[in-house]
Amino acid sequence: MSATIQPRSAAGRAASEPPGSGVVGLLAGSGRFPILFAEAARRHGLAVACVGIKGEAPEVLSGLCDSFDVVPVTTPSRIIGAFKRRGVRDLVMAGKVHKTVMYTPYLIWHVISDPRAVRVWFYGALRRNKKDDTILLTVIDEFAKDGLRFRSALDFCPELLVDHGVLTRRRPTRPELEDIRFGWELAKEMGRLDVGQSVAVKDCAAIAVEAIEGTDRCIERAGQLCRSGGWTLVKVAKPQQDMRFDVPTIGVATIEKLRESGAKVLAIEAGKTIVIDQPEVVALADRLGIAVVALDAAEVVSAD
Amino acid sequence: MSATIQPRSAAGRAASEPPGSGVVGLLAGSGRFPILFAEAARRHGLAVACVGIKGEAPEVLSGLCDSFDVVPVTTPSRIIGAFKRRGVRDLVMAGKVHKTVMYTPYLIWHVISDPRAVRVWFYGALRRNKKDDTILLTVIDEFAKDGLRFRSALDFCPELLVDHGVLTRRRPTRPELEDIRFGWELAKEMGRLDVGQSVAVKDCAAIAVEAIEGTDRCIERAGQLCRSGGWTLVKVAKPQQDMRFDVPTIGVATIEKLRESGAKVLAIEAGKTIVIDQPEVVALADRLGIAVVALDAAEVVSAD
Structure with a gap:
C-alpha cells in the first residue's frame, strides 16, 4: 500500500498528478x-x-x-x-x-x-x-x-481508446461516408446540448436520436423504423467531453445489436472512444460485413 | 366550377394569389x-x-x-x-x-x-x-x-392555428416553464436540422428526442423512461417552417397519449401549430390536469 499511483499513459509518460497512496x-x-x-x-x-x-x-x-x-x-x-x-x-x-x-x-x-x-x-x-x-x-x-x-x-488503460482508422476489412462507401458526416455533426450537437452520444442515420436523414434511453435502445429503434436496413450509427464524444466520466464505449454487444437491427456502418471518434475487447469486436464486424471506422473530428468537419 | 379560389385568412383578407379554377x-x-x-x-x-x-x-x-x-x-x-x-x-x-x-x-x-x-x-x-x-x-x-x-x-381554415396563451385552467409552474424553455431551444435546434418537432423534458434533461418515429412514439418512450412522470412535451415548428407542409399538429389523441405516459405539460408554438378540435382538447386536458400553453418563439428566448 506504500507505492504511489503512477499509471503510465500510452506514450509511457508517468501520470501528471502523483496521488498519496497505493x-x-x-x-x-x-x-x-x-x-x-x-x-x-x-x-x-x-x-x-x-x-x-x-x-x-x-x-x-x-x-x-x-x-x-x-x-x-x-x-x-x-x-x-x-x-x-x-x-x-x-x-x-x-x-x-x-x-x-x-x-x-x-x-x-x-x-x-x-x-x-x-x-x-x-x-x-x-x-x-x-x-x-x-x-x-x-x-x-x-x-x-x-x-x-x-x-x-x-x-490506467489508455490502450482501450481506439486509434484512428478503418478497423474492419470493409470500408464505408462514399454514400456511407456522407451519412457519417451528417450524423457526426448532429451527434456533436446532441453532445454539446448534453442529450446523448449516438444518432442513427440513413440517406442523410436522422432515423433515431439517443437521449437517456441509451445507445442500445436507440439502435433497436432505428432497426424498427428503418426496416430496409443499411443504416449508419454514429457515436461520438461531446465537444466538452471530460475523459473521467461517461466516455463513449462500444463492444461486442454493440456490434451484435447493430447486426440485429440492420446497420451496416459504425462510426466512432478516434482517441475518445473505448473499444472493449477490440480484436473480438473487429472479428465479429468483419464476419457480419459491418464497417467500423474511427475518425477525428477535424477530418470529418474539414471534408466539406 | 367557375368561381376562383379565394379563401379568407383569419383577418378576413382575401388570399394573396387567386388561382384559376373553383x-x-x-x-x-x-x-x-x-x-x-x-x-x-x-x-x-x-x-x-x-x-x-x-x-x-x-x-x-x-x-x-x-x-x-x-x-x-x-x-x-x-x-x-x-x-x-x-x-x-x-x-x-x-x-x-x-x-x-x-x-x-x-x-x-x-x-x-x-x-x-x-x-x-x-x-x-x-x-x-x-x-x-x-x-x-x-x-x-x-x-x-x-x-x-x-x-x-x-x-382555408386559419382558425385551426392556435392563438397565444395558456389554453387550460392549469398554468405551468415556474420549474415547468424552465423545462419548456430548455426543451424549446432543443426542439428548435432539432427542427433546424430537420430531425423532428418534439422533445420530452424533465428537470432540464432531454428524456426523448423525436426523429422519424413521430410524436406519439416519442411520447410513449418518454413515459417508459421517466416512470415517475411529471414531464413536459415541447412541440414546435422549424425555424424554416413552410406552412404548406407538415405543420406541427396536436389533437385529442395527443392529450390522451400524454396522460397515459405521465406528462403534465404540453408546450406548443402560437400561430404555427394546428390544434384539431381545440374545445375537446382543452376540456380533456383540464380534466386530466395537463397544462397546455401556446408560446411565441420570441418570448421563450427573450425570457433569459
Missing part, C-alpha cells in the same frame, strides 16, 4: 470496462478498492479487487463512506450507470435516508437541471469535500 | 386535418378533388369531397395523374404521412413501376439526402412540372 478507488457500473480497469490497475501494482453500483457492477469484480462493496447509486453517503473506510483518496468511475434510475419512485426514499443525497439530487432539483454534466459536477463537489478526487480510468 | 386538390394523409380542410373548402364554395394516400387517408373523405382517389404515396405519377384528371391546378397537403413508408421493402417495386418515383426517390437517393425538406422540394418540383401548385391548407 490504493485506487473504483466506482463501478456495468459492463467489461470496470473489469478491464481493475486488471490494468493491478498490473500497475495498485490495490483496488471497488464500490459497485447495486444492480450494475459485475459480480466478478469481487475476485479482482482488494475490496468490494455494493451500494445503491442514490446513496452517495454510503459510497463515500465505503471509499474512505478503504483508505481511498483517488478514484475512477468505470462502467455504465443507467440514468433512468434517477426517475424511479424509489428515489425519494433513498434521498430521505441519505443527507448527501439531499445535496446531490435536490441541489440538482433546485437548479432544475439534471443534465449529465450538472449531476456530475455536483457529485464531484460532494466527493471532493471528503478529499476524494476523480481521475480518468483511461490513465 | 376546384382545389387535397392530398390527404391521416387524421382529422384533411377532413377539417375539406369542410372548410366547401364552406368557401370550392369543389374538393381528394387524392388520399393509401393506408393513411380517412375513408370519410369520400363523402366530403367531390372526388376521392386512393393512391400509394410511392407512386407520384398516379397522384399527379389523378389531380390532373380532376382539373386541379392548386392543391394542399393535409394530414400525416408516415415517413417510415420510405424504408419498406416495397419501395423498390413502386419505384420500378413509376418513372416519376425514380425522379422523386432516386434524385433523393443520388443526393443521398432524405431529409423532409429535400424530399418536399423534389415533390414540389415534380408537381410543378404539371402545373400543380401547392398552397397552404391553413389559408
Whole structure:
C-alpha cells in the first residue's frame, strides 16, 4: 500500500498528478470496462478498492479487487463512506450507470435516508437541471469535500481508446461516408446540448436520436423504423467531453445489436472512444460485413 | 366550377394569389386535418378533388369531397395523374404521412413501376439526402412540372392555428416553464436540422428526442423512461417552417397519449401549430390536469 499511483499513459509518460497512496478507488457500473480497469490497475501494482453500483457492477469484480462493496447509486453517503473506510483518496468511475434510475419512485426514499443525497439530487432539483454534466459536477463537489478526487480510468488503460482508422476489412462507401458526416455533426450537437452520444442515420436523414434511453435502445429503434436496413450509427464524444466520466464505449454487444437491427456502418471518434475487447469486436464486424471506422473530428468537419 | 379560389385568412383578407379554377386538390394523409380542410373548402364554395394516400387517408373523405382517389404515396405519377384528371391546378397537403413508408421493402417495386418515383426517390437517393425538406422540394418540383401548385391548407381554415396563451385552467409552474424553455431551444435546434418537432423534458434533461418515429412514439418512450412522470412535451415548428407542409399538429389523441405516459405539460408554438378540435382538447386536458400553453418563439428566448 506504500507505492504511489503512477499509471503510465500510452506514450509511457508517468501520470501528471502523483496521488498519496497505493490504493485506487473504483466506482463501478456495468459492463467489461470496470473489469478491464481493475486488471490494468493491478498490473500497475495498485490495490483496488471497488464500490459497485447495486444492480450494475459485475459480480466478478469481487475476485479482482482488494475490496468490494455494493451500494445503491442514490446513496452517495454510503459510497463515500465505503471509499474512505478503504483508505481511498483517488478514484475512477468505470462502467455504465443507467440514468433512468434517477426517475424511479424509489428515489425519494433513498434521498430521505441519505443527507448527501439531499445535496446531490435536490441541489440538482433546485437548479432544475439534471443534465449529465450538472449531476456530475455536483457529485464531484460532494466527493471532493471528503478529499476524494476523480481521475480518468483511461490513465490506467489508455490502450482501450481506439486509434484512428478503418478497423474492419470493409470500408464505408462514399454514400456511407456522407451519412457519417451528417450524423457526426448532429451527434456533436446532441453532445454539446448534453442529450446523448449516438444518432442513427440513413440517406442523410436522422432515423433515431439517443437521449437517456441509451445507445442500445436507440439502435433497436432505428432497426424498427428503418426496416430496409443499411443504416449508419454514429457515436461520438461531446465537444466538452471530460475523459473521467461517461466516455463513449462500444463492444461486442454493440456490434451484435447493430447486426440485429440492420446497420451496416459504425462510426466512432478516434482517441475518445473505448473499444472493449477490440480484436473480438473487429472479428465479429468483419464476419457480419459491418464497417467500423474511427475518425477525428477535424477530418470529418474539414471534408466539406 | 367557375368561381376562383379565394379563401379568407383569419383577418378576413382575401388570399394573396387567386388561382384559376373553383376546384382545389387535397392530398390527404391521416387524421382529422384533411377532413377539417375539406369542410372548410366547401364552406368557401370550392369543389374538393381528394387524392388520399393509401393506408393513411380517412375513408370519410369520400363523402366530403367531390372526388376521392386512393393512391400509394410511392407512386407520384398516379397522384399527379389523378389531380390532373380532376382539373386541379392548386392543391394542399393535409394530414400525416408516415415517413417510415420510405424504408419498406416495397419501395423498390413502386419505384420500378413509376418513372416519376425514380425522379422523386432516386434524385433523393443520388443526393443521398432524405431529409423532409429535400424530399418536399423534389415533390414540389415534380408537381410543378404539371402545373400543380401547392398552397397552404391553413389559408382555408386559419382558425385551426392556435392563438397565444395558456389554453387550460392549469398554468405551468415556474420549474415547468424552465423545462419548456430548455426543451424549446432543443426542439428548435432539432427542427433546424430537420430531425423532428418534439422533445420530452424533465428537470432540464432531454428524456426523448423525436426523429422519424413521430410524436406519439416519442411520447410513449418518454413515459417508459421517466416512470415517475411529471414531464413536459415541447412541440414546435422549424425555424424554416413552410406552412404548406407538415405543420406541427396536436389533437385529442395527443392529450390522451400524454396522460397515459405521465406528462403534465404540453408546450406548443402560437400561430404555427394546428390544434384539431381545440374545445375537446382543452376540456380533456383540464380534466386530466395537463397544462397546455401556446408560446411565441420570441418570448421563450427573450425570457433569459
